[in-house]
Amino acid sequence: MRPVCSTHAVPERHGCTSHAWLALESVGSTRTYAINQEIYGKDERAQEWLCIVTGAARKCLVLDDGRRRIVDFLLPHDFFGFGTRNAHHFSVEAVVQPTLVRSYPRDHVEQVAESHLDLQQTMQEITFEALSRAHARVLILGRVTAAQKVLAFLVEMSVRSFSVDRSIVTLPMARDDIADYLAISAETVSRALSELKRTRAITLIGIRQIKIADRHLH
């Protein structure tokens, strides 16, 4: 299964319509992925900056004991694939059907950055955002009960989804994925959702569409 390619579907980066950005866009290309399809494998060296246009993806790895851990969910406007020359190697897989990903070859990025100083600044901001996500994640994992973790997760997704109504979240991923993201079992995720429903903190609109009533657990 090969990703479908095109040159349209550019991610609009908020407040960044600079000349440098446009120059970068000219070297980008867009690919389409099916559900569970690998966007890049754990042993591939990151040769490009990638950005989700539509859909969602999970950045994950499999531990020695066979458990899968998801270190980040990637939503539209999120960049990834950079800075992967470190110890841990992750693979990225599409979570929904279809997921559109825009790709910017690393050498082209650096080439453009040489003549456009503000682009490097933008890249720095993008890295800061990824760092910010990771820190927020550490805090979510640090919560005590499963219900708190799940609620914090829902709030995080609602904030990151850029939807009109922030109290309604549409989850692109399965319960399994949430479980591996929060480092709890899928059954516990389900039970936590039921508990949150019972205590009126959330309401289930659809199976993956949730209305958040209380953002803080009382």
Added chain:
Amino acid sequence: MRPVCSTHAVPERHGCTSHAWLALESVGSTRTYAINQEIYGKDERAQEWLCIVTGAARKCLVLDDGRRRIVDFLLPHDFFGFGTRNAHHFSVEAVVQPTLVRSYPRDHVEQVAESHLDLQQTMQEITFEALSRAHARVLILGRVTAAQKVLAFLVEMSVRSFSVDRSIVTLPMARDDIADYLAISAETVSRALSELKRTRAITLIGIRQIKIADRHLH
């Protein structure tokens, strides 16, 4: 209690003795902190890039429920204080007596970066390192048992400590700090250490000096 200031004690950054780096060093200053002394508070806007020269610090915050969470331990060569214009605000406190911190005012950094292109690249690398730490941390928190978390923590510290003998770790922080870092109770940290000792995975040389025999839990 005021931090003591001086202009010596420059952090040697491995493989980065470039002209840009030297230019940056000229605008840096070094401060000394006592144990538990605040290096910067959670509401201060980060106006400088900071780097641990000697000692250690914890990046933490206090949750609504009164629990303290440590999102990162900062060791010599680690940079921090940047990218803090995001949602969560952390305070940084010295963990050992004394801790030396080198400070580079943000506007000076940006000024130097304008004339030294490679400096921005270095800053990018520094941010990647922080991101890498955060991801490693998510994986540690995702481990199942307390013993696994504690062992993974010890291994992380041994890798980051740059000591000659990597099998021996000298922990600069108390059990409480480890507990808040791993999101488990201090008693559980103690019990996990005892268990690891019993199963011969580690040996306690001193109260805060540990020899790691098995890096992977069998």
Added chain:
DNA sequence: CGTAGTCTTGAGTATCCTCAACGAGGGTGG
């Protein structure tokens, strides 16, 4: 409409948390 994947719920077990007591080490003052 059937099948496979996803989600929920239940029962029993293992792990961790809380409360509590105790021991070891370091600093201070008599």
Added chain:
DNA sequence: CCACCCTCGTTGAGGATACTCAAGACTACG
């Protein structure tokens, strides 16, 4: 110099929470 205190670390007992195994309900898609 020693007694005292305070912090830090360890260990125990009981209760709460999450995990595993298992079965059943729901959903999506062919």
